[in-house]
Amino acid sequence: MRGAVLYGPRDVRFEERETPKIMKPTDAVIRISATCVCGSDLWPYRGIQPMAQPTPMGHEYCGIVEEVGSAVTRIKPGQFVIGSFFASDNTCPNCQIGYQSSCQQAEFVGGAQAPLLRVPLADGTLVATRDVPSENSIPNLLALSDVMGTGWFTADAANVKPGKTVAVVGGAVGLLGVLSAKQMGAERITAMSRHETRQKLAREFGATDIVTERGDEGVERIKELTNGIGADSALECVGTQQSMMQAIQSTRRGGYVGYVGVPHGVELNVEQLFYAHEHLHGGPAPVRRFLPELIDLVWKGKINPVKGFDLTLPLDQVAEGYRAMDERRAIKVLLRPTR
Amino acid sequence: MRGAVLYGPRDVRFEERETPKIMKPTDAVIRISATCVCGSDLWPYRGIQPMAQPTPMGHEYCGIVEEVGSAVTRIKPGQFVIGSFFASDNTCPNCQIGYQSSCQQAEFVGGAQAPLLRVPLADGTLVATRDVPSENSIPNLLALSDVMGTGWFTADAANVKPGKTVAVVGGAVGLLGVLSAKQMGAERITAMSRHETRQKLAREFGATDIVTERGDEGVERIKELTNGIGADSALECVGTQQSMMQAIQSTRRGGYVGYVGVPHGVELNVEQLFYAHEHLHGGPAPVRRFLPELIDLVWKGKINPVKGFDLTLPLDQVAEGYRAMDERRAIKVLLRPTR
Numbered sequence: 001m002r003g004a005v006l007y008g009p010r011d012v013r014f015e016e017r018e019t020p021k022i023m024k025p026t027d028a029v030i031r032i033s034a035t036c037v038c039g040s041d042l043w044p045y046r047g048i049q050p051m052a053q054p055t056p057m058g059h060e061y062c063g064i065v066e067e068v069g070s071a072v073t074r075i076k077p078g079q080f081v082i083g084s085f086f087a088s089d090n091t092c093p094n095c096q097i098g099y100q101s102s103c104q105q106a107e108f109v110g111g112a113q114a115p116l117l118r119v120p121l122a123d124g125t126l127v128a129t130r131d132v133p134s135e136n137s138i139p140n141l142l143a144l145s146d147v148m149g150t151g152w153f154t155a156d157a158a159n160v161k162p163g164k165t166v167a168v169v170g171g172a173v174g175l176l177g178v179l180s181a182k183q184m185g186a187e188r189i190t191a192m193s194r195h196e197t198r199q200k201l202a203r204e205f206g207a208t209d210i211v212t213e214r215g216d217e218g219v220e221r222i223k224e225l226t227n228g229i230g231a232d233s234a235l236e237c238v239g240t241q242q243s244m245m246q247a248i249q250s251t252r253r254g255g256y257v258g259y260v261g262v263p264h265g266v267e268l269n270v271e272q273l274f275y276a277h278e279h280l281h282g283g284p285a286p287v288r289r290f291l292p293e294l295i296d297l298v299w300k301g302k303i304n305p306v307k308g309f310d311l312t313l314p315l316d317q318v319a320e321g322y323r324a325m326d327e328r329r330a331i332k333v334l335l336r337p338t339r
Numbered sequence: 340m341r342g343a344v345l346y347g348p349r350d351v352r353f354e355e356r357e358t359p360k361i362m363k364p365t366d367a368v369i370r371i372s373a374t375c376v377c378g379s380d381l382w383p384y385r386g387i388q389p390m391a392q393p394t395p396m397g398h399e400y401c402g403i404v405e406e407v408g409s410a411v412t413r414i415k416p417g418q419f420v421i422g423s424f425f426a427s428d429n430t431c432p433n434c435q436i437g438y439q440s441s442c443q444q445a446e447f448v449g450g451a452q453a454p455l456l457r458v459p460l461a462d463g464t465l466v467a468t469r470d471v472p473s474e475n476s477i478p479n480l481l482a483l484s485d486v487m488g489t490g491w492f493t494a495d496a497a498n499v500k501p502g503k504t505v506a507v508v509g510g511a512v513g514l515l516g517v518l519s520a521k522q523m524g525a526e527r528i529t530a531m532s533r534h535e536t537r538q539k540l541a542r543e544f545g546a547t548d549i550v551t552e553r554g555d556e557g558v559e560r561i562k563e564l565t566n567g568i569g570a571d572s573a574l575e576c577v578g579t580q581q582s583m584m585q586a587i588q589s590t591r592r593g594g595y596v597g598y599v600g601v602p603h604g605v606e607l608n609v610e611q612l613f614y615a616h617e618h619l620h621g622g623p624a625p626v627r628r629f630l631p632e633l634i635d636l637v638w639k640g641k642i643n644p645v646k647g648f649d650l651t652l653p654l655d656q657v658a659e660g661y662r663a664m665d666e667r668r669a670i671k672v673l674l675r676p677t678r
Contacts, residue, residue: 057487093568094592094616102592102616212368229432244609254432259613266609270583270602277433277441283613 003056003114004318009047012319020118025071028122033063034142035112037321037333059085060145074123080128084287090124102290115337127291136213140298143305149287151176157281158233158258167250170237172332177235182206220334222250253277309334342453343396343657348386351658359457367461367538372402373481374451376672392559397452398424399484413462420465425628429463433663439627454676468632482644483633488626496620497597499523506589509576511671516574521545592616605637648673
């Protein structure tokens, strides 16, 4: 089998890898219907997050179950399934309160940019759709695996409610955060973006306003749009000091910041936070919590996260997918294995 | 009039001060029935928080309204009133969502360790009791002004609910946090304290367990008491790096940290926070939000925060009150003006 392996900065190779197989009785092996490149893949791709060794890439996946281990009872071969980037048993105390990405048995699922993938803890991790979906639905369902699931969690963590004002900082996840906030009934949604194609997509997803300024100026613009008080909720989907501060400062007193951008060197002065009087919640999105509800929304045609993918490539052109995202020629790249 | 003035480290003087009077039409002047020394008064008393000039001290108060300004309509002379350390108009957007300590007109109320006090924005700030209370009830009502109001907010911010587990870090406010958590129905409440009289009081207020260890060892003990997962809620009532980390690390994934200790040089690494998957909320307690409910609880005899005061002194011995708290001979000192 050939799959994507990252060797070092800007060196992704599509090369022969060992074919995944059942290693534990709780595993499943699935045939990937679609996968994609994540904004977080760009941290190691750009060399900002160093790697110890060549690493199989990709953690967003959906597909048909090929085989299950002897202890798997809920998931069956032939089902179409979606899972998250963290495998979870869905029964431990952390899973039970909806934090499956902090499962006591959590295991990162890597190597999804390939035709086949081993998924640990299959019964807990995977959610099957009622039927095998149409080809057209597959990208929508794939999006739930991370970008949409994470966007949704950010909005949930930021307590987005009907009638509220929301400020969104960030790329592809931010765009799906806009879609999530819209779906949750937010009245005013401001996307903070300097990028024209992203602005257009943000508007399609439900943004009512666009702010192109960053830092203090961006915060000032949000204040102007919210009667001087700041947004009820801010969605932080980048993970830099600047984006985090932008989210915190854009939020009103008593408001909520949801943050899902993997933090890189971000430090908070608690005195500043104290007087800001905000709620802060975030972390690796427990996508598994939301999968049943999100699958249902896709199935009923109520959300179309597929628009978040603006470039589709055959899987063997994965390296071009990374380049396109790195060079900001694409917001998010969908990869389809060839049959 | 004579009142407490802090001149510098460990130099509190009870000396002649200008008698407070109505300065704005929205002011009231009240005759103090009781006041006290706050843990946060010890920061400047110990010289850790420098002062620019001699400062009238005290921000916890209740008493009888002597006089009101021409624009005050709700509060009337002769009423017994309680207020918070931040005056608030109770009508601005921040007040309306319950963050009166972030009122757009917020003004710190200082100089309450005196027989008379000017309270700005009287209609928004003060809450009158239905009748003038008995002498015995006065200390209970005074406690609501800060120590109990702040303890209650910490528990509220930490989402304490019936049946939950709670860890509490901190002194007098922490003790009232224990009382609040108990009142809110928490099942297991662990007070973290090395101080025997505080431990005893914590048990009286509803603590089910005491942890005397600090830092990593303290965290380990909390884990042992909570099936290895950590407390559902932690109450941080100190404001140091150690106490903040102790609260964060004692909390389970998906749990809640409420923090009200005024932060002194506290920094958070957001990556650590991200993977801890916690909710963080705090700040200067919006005591005004809770005053009507807390007055009602005191009136019905459901809470007795008075036990939190373990030393009562006449107001003119205020300097001894500071010394007793500084030297940890007292948890919290009640001061009564002589008639």
